[in-house]
Amino acid sequence: MNIIDIPFHNFLAFKEHEGDEYIFIAEERPEYLNHLNNIHACVQLTLAEASSGEFLLKQFYELRNELIPVIRKTEAKYHKPANGKLCSKAVFDSLSKEDVLNELLRKNRVIVKVKTEIFDENKNKTLTATFEWFITKK
Numbered sequence: 386m387n388i389i390d391i392p393f394h395n396f397l398a399f400k401e402h403e404g405d406e407y408i409f410i411a412e413e414r415p416e417y418l419n420h421l422n423n424i425h426a427c428v429q430l431t432l433a434e435a436s437s438g439e440f441l442l443k444q445f446y447e448l449r450n451e452l453i454p455v456i457r458k459t460e461a462k463y464h465k466p467a468n469g470k471l472c473s474k475a476v477f478d479s480l481s482k483e484d485v486l487n488e489l490l491r492k493n494r495v496i497v498k499v500k501t502e503i504f505d506e507n508k509n510k511t512l513t514a515t516f517e518w519f520i521t522k523k
Contacts, residue, residue: 386449388439397428399435407472408436413506424467424511429503432473433514434459437499440475441518444482451522452489457496458517469506475499478515485520494521 389399389409397417399409411417411424411432419425434456441454477485478498488495496519503512 386442388435388442391435393431394435397431399432402472406474407504408439408475409473411471413469421466424469424471424505426463426512429463429467429471429512430459430461430514432471433461433501433503433512434516436473436475436501437514437516437518440499440501441497441520444477445486448489452520453523454518454520456516457519459514461512461514463512465505465509465511467503467505467509467511471506471511472504473501474504475501489520489522494519496520 388394389401397411399411402408402410409432411428417424417428442449445452478500480497485495485497496517498515498517500515502510505511
């Protein structure tokens with residue numbers, strides 16, 4: 386599965402970031418703007434959600450065909466208005482990769498939190514979001 390090939394992500398034209406600093410980028414587009422001429426909150430949140438999924442896919446790539454991930458909960462905080470191109474980062478919020486794998490092997494399911502951050506073209510952090518994923522083995 387390629388996260389940016391999901392129809393909604395493809396519609397928003399997210400792209401993989403070249404290099405390791407970020408996961409995805411969303412180039413500046415007039416369709417992304419809100420009533421204040423900033424990047425709409427939903428574009429930022431969708432970029433964060435896609436990035437959390439991509440992060441998990443990369444972390445557990447060898448198990449990609451055996452797992453079913455579903456988001457259970459989302460918490461988001463907007464920091465500043467976003468302008469221009471957006472970039473995303475993601476990390477585990479509570480458990481380590483090893484903890485997640487151990488729980489998955491022991492119970493065939495796990496709940497894991499992924500923290501994402503969105504930055505605009507001026508390197509301003511515009512959003513921090515945590516996605517709680519329920520992951521089960523097929």
